[in-house]
Amino acid sequence: xxxxxxxxxxxxxxxxxxxxxxxxxxxxxxxxxxxxxxxxxxxxxxxxxxxxxxxxxxxxxxxxxxxxxxxxxxxxxxxxxxxxxxxxxxxxxxxxxxxxxxxxxxxxxxxxxxxxx
Amino acid sequence: xxxxxxxxxxxxxxxxxxxxxxxxxxxxxxxxxxxxxxxxxxxxxxxxxxxxxxxxxxxxxxxxxxxxxxxxxxxxxxxxxxxxxxxxxxxxxxxxxxxxxxxxxxxxxxxxxx
Numbered sequence: 001x002x003x004x005x006x007x008x009x010x011x012x013x014x015x016x017x018x019x020x021x022x023x024x025x026x027x028x029x030x031x032x033x034x035x036x037x038x039x040x041x042x043x044x045x046x047x048x049x050x051x052x053x054x055x056x057x058x059x060x061x062x063x064x065x066x067x068x069x070x071x072x073x074x075x076x077x078x079x080x081x082x083x084x085x086x087x088x089x090x091x092x093x094x095x096x097x098x099x100x101x102x103x104x105x106x107x108x109x110x111x112x113x114x115x116x117x
Numbered sequence: 118x119x120x121x122x123x124x125x126x127x128x129x130x131x132x133x134x135x136x137x138x139x140x141x142x143x144x145x146x147x148x149x150x151x152x153x154x155x156x157x158x159x160x161x162x163x164x165x166x167x168x169x170x171x172x173x174x175x176x177x178x179x180x181x182x183x184x185x186x187x188x189x190x191x192x193x194x195x196x197x198x199x200x201x202x203x204x205x206x207x208x209x210x211x212x213x214x215x216x217x218x219x220x221x222x223x224x225x226x227x228x229x230x231x
Contacts, residue, residue, distance in 0.1 A: 004160075033218070042206050042221030043161065056218055090160050092219075105151075106219060108160035 002027065004093050004109035012115045013081050021076040021112045025093030031055075032074040033106065034066060035090040043090055049074050050096050078114075086116045129228040136194040138225045140207035145188060149210040151219070152181060152192045156203045164192070164205075194227075202229045 005024045013019050025032050031050045035043035045058035049068035068074045072093075078085055092106040130136045142150070148169035153161035165176045167183050167190075174181050180193040190207050204226050208219040 035219075035221075040224075042208075042223050043219075045218050045220070048218060058218070105163055105166065107163065108153075110158075110160045 004091055004107050006089075006091050006109035006112050008112060009110065010113045010115075012117060015081055015083060015116055017081050018077065018079045019081060019114060021078075021089050021091075021114070022073065023076070023091030023093075023109060024073045025091075026107045029093035029095055029107070030072050031094045031096045032068060032072065033092045033094070034074070034076045035092065036060070037088040037090055037111070039087070046076070081116045083116050086114060088113050125225055126223070127226045127228065129230060130197050132197060132199060132229050132231050134197055136192075136197045136201070136227060138192045138194075138205050138227065140190040140192075140222055142188050142190060142207075142209050144209065145185075147209045150181070150183060150190050151208045151210070152179075152190075153206045153208060153221075154201075154203045155206065155224070161206060197227075197229050199229050199231060202227055 003026050007022045011019060023032055033048040034046040036046055037043040046060050046064055047057040047066055048055045049066055052068045063079045065077045066074060076089060088111040090111045091109045094106040095104045128136060128138060151166040152164040154164050155161045165174060165179050165181050167174045167181045169185060172183050178195045182191045192205060194201055204224040206221050206224045208221045210219050
């Protein structure tokens with residue numbers, strides 16, 4: 001059973017460019033969340049996708065956008081890259097919490113290391 | 118604002134000793150807490166979780182304690198091994214939001230001396 005997979009593992013981009021990161025959730029999971037982890041910091045929530053829609057968003061500018069496909073996989077797009085966007089981008093998958101239901105465990109991928117130069 | 122914080126950025130222990138990693142949270146509405154382990158170059162790995170209706174939960178060599186009165190969370194690792202060396206994060210989720218958004222602390226680096 002494959003866990004959460006992310007691609008690419010490493011990426012170098014130039015300021016002003018655009019980047020697309022990809023995530024395939026763990027088998028059976030329907031919800032994908034994206035996090036940004038700067039060096040030496042904890043992951044920061046970017047947004048979450050469920051049923052192909054953005055369900056919740058963290059404190060990130062509109063340059064950060066995403067998409068979820070019918071097979072539950074997801075993409076994270078970042079436009080007009082800044083040096084400060086250099087970070088490890090993590091994808092986490094989980095089962096959606098139903099109304100009145102309990103939180104479920106989130107599984108993380110290995111991340112994509114993005115370097116903006 | 119809401120935040121999850123850890124008391125010490127680095128903890129150094131001798132192999133075989135017990136480790137205790139602490140975490141303080143500020144939002145009393147939080148009802149689900151998770152500890153993650155992150156090794157260099159890898160994503161966070163789930164260790165153990167606890168819901169707010171519990172004050173203690175045990176796993177294999179690990180125990181999580183929750184004190185809601187003082188909003189404190191701790192992770193205890195028994196007989197610490199070199200393979201336990203990593204950064205440990207506590208994370209918080211407010212179940213009332215039903216979205217699964219996790220709020221992470223800054224992390225504690227655990228160093229195990231042989």
